[in-house]
Amino acid sequence: LNMALPEGVTPIIIGVAADSGCGKSTFMRRLTNIFGGDVVGPLGGGFGAPGGWETNTLVSDLTTVICLDDYHLNDRNGRKVTGLTALNPLENNFDLMYEQVKALKEGKTVSKPIYNHVNGTLDTPETIEPTPIIIFEGLHPMHDDRVRDLLDFTLYLDISPDVKLNWKIQRDMEERGHSLESIMASIEARKPDFDAYIDPQKKLSDMIIEVLPTNLDKEDKKTLRVRCIQKEGVPDFAPCYLFDSGSTIEWTPSPEKLSSPAPGIKLMSGPEEYFGSKCQVVEMDGNFDNLQELVYIESALSNTKTKFYGELTQAMLALADAPGSNNGTGLMQTLAAFAIRDLYEKKSAQAAKAKKESTTAAAAA
Ligand code: ADP
Ligand code: G6P
Known part of the structure; x- marks a missing residue:
């Protein structure tokens, strides 16, 4: 058993x-x-x-x-x-x-x-x-x-x-004592096979979290622009968006309500095509200073699959010291986690319903 x-x-x-x-x-x-x-x-x-x-x-x-x-x-x-x-x-x-x-x-x-x-x-x-x-x-x-x-x-x-490369330097050089040359060489050595066999899988994915350098300042190599690309038409999955579904929105949150270090913070949301598939994208470029203030962004998001207002911010606060907790990587990963929980709950509710129906049918027979 x-x-x-x-x-x-x-x-x-x-x-x-x-x-x-x-x-x-x-x-x-x-x-x-x-x-x-x-x-x-x-x-x-x-x-x-x-x-x-x-x-x-x-x-x-x-x-x-x-x-x-x-x-x-x-x-x-x-x-x-x-x-x-x-x-x-x-x-x-x-x-x-x-x-x-x-x-x-x-x-x-x-x-x-x-x-x-x-x-x-x-x-x-x-x-x-x-x-x-x-x-x-x-x-x-x-x-x-x-x-x-x-x-x-x-x-x-x-x-x-x-x-x-930045993340590898941070971990393998600063934490494990590898040399910059050896890190670059290992990335180079992996690249052809990465491009041939790993990267193509993104086209087949239901959700893609893209992590790019910021667009807010060309000199800035540390700040991240993070895009959550969500496919339309995936069973039991309704994409998250800002303010209004179907609209394309660029949003600079009020600095009074969401403070951020230079080069600032900017969000975007809207429909897009990703390798020929219809998608809904939510993007965050920049860092925020205070995790508590993320609730301001949470209030503008729809279809987060949270059970109560504030749950997204609470989940981010619970892992405040994990990498990416002050930017879009943490936010989009948390949105993905809520989407997976929601999917699980929908599928298990369907299974329970099917079981009840078959029990009722068996009892009636
Ligand atoms: P994996 O399990 O894929 O090997 P980890 O989650 O252990 O990756 O992350 C590897 C390293 O990459 C971390 O130790 C950290 O240095 C860096 N890293 C990962 N995610 C982020 C992030 N969102 N922001 C900054 N650095 C990150
Ligand atoms: C990838 C795989 C690992 C593997 C590593 C290096 O990162 O995820 O499982 O160990 O490559 O492989 P190597 O052949 O150098 O042991």
Whole structure:
């Protein structure tokens, strides 16, 4: 008997794609913060961070996070032999990934491999029991058609090259003591495979969070412009917008109500096309000084999928020290987390209704 998955509940599966070092662990923290529940696995060290985690899998009563690096076909030594990078689909076992996503979605337990980031080895597999929400995060959640078709919602974290370099410098140089040359060389080495196999997945995603350098000041290399691109027509997902749906809006919030450091803050919202798909975009360029004041922006947003006014600001405050909490990265990640919660609640309500109807029909027969 599976305690984690209530009878009749089909897990919903969410794909989160991004390059490593692009904010996936931070997003997972925002997501688990909103879902609540006790986190059983390790949290906060970063997926793939050295530090000796026994497992890459994060679990709570409600949520399981599976890191797709566990489906690497070869270990680090094996990749030296093939000469291929971990980004190359040939270095990943999509047949097994598909089998296991499918089994989990059917409520079955799987024995999932573990890729050990410290040693670069494939360790003894671990048993994964399905929970109501399963997050598949990593380099290739949308690459394989069979896997992609099983995903209920897909998110791509699209960090522009300049921003990616800045974040890598911050982490690998300032925190891990790597040299600038080695960081640039590793980015360069990954780029062809990144462009060929990871980046194309953004076109297939339901939501894309784009992180770009600011447009407010050409000299400013630190401030971010963040765009949340939301596809229209995704089942159980209504995009968020500012003020009025369908309108294109540029908004400079009153500095009295939302104070911001130079170069200021600007929002935008409106319909757009993204690789031929109709989308609704919400954009924030710039930083804010005081997280409490975010409630002013929250009051102008519709379809945030919050349960009460102020919940968005509260969720941001709960993780005030996480990267991006003073700008659009934190805001858009939090909006994505609320959208996923809403999707889960809608799907589980539909499942409960279907079950009740079939029970009633059985009783009548
Ligand atoms: P991943 O799990 O994809 O490897 P993390 O969430 O651990 O990424 O983030 C990696 C690093 O990138 C962080 O330690 C931080 O330095 C930087 N970073 C991530 N998100 C942001 C952000 N929104 N703003 C600034 N820096 C960030
Ligand atoms: C990517 C993958 C990791 C992999 C790393 C380096 O970041 O997400 O799983 O370990 O590439 O691969 P390497 O072949 O250098 O061990």
